[in-house]
Amino acid sequence: MRTAEVIRCALCKKRVRSHEPDLILEDLAGGKPRYYHERCGTAAAVKASETPGAYILTKRYVDASRN
Numbered sequence: 933m934r935t936a937e938v939i940r941c942a943l944c945k946k947r948v949r950s951h952e953p954d955l956i957l958e959d960l961a962g963g964k965p966r967y968y969h970e971r972c973g974t975a976a977a978v979k980a981s982e983t984p985g986a987y988i989l990t991k992r993y994v995d996a997s998r999n
């Protein structure tokens with residue numbers, strides 16, 4: 933089985949690991965979604981606010997262990 937597609941942060945170009953929380957910037961125009969580290973998310977939020985209605989910013993939390 934092949935490894936899942938590597939997700940890279942659109943800001944710093946480093947890998948976003950699956951166990952890290954990340955931000956997903958979805959392009960409502962049908963483009964590819966962009967992923968950001970939580971720490972790089974400010975850039976994503978700025979981009980989303982620059983063009984209201986064009987993007988949906990979703991925060992994904994890691995839910996591996998609930999304690």
Ligand SMILES: [Zn+2]
Nearest residue numbers: 941944969972
């Ligand atoms: Zn990053």
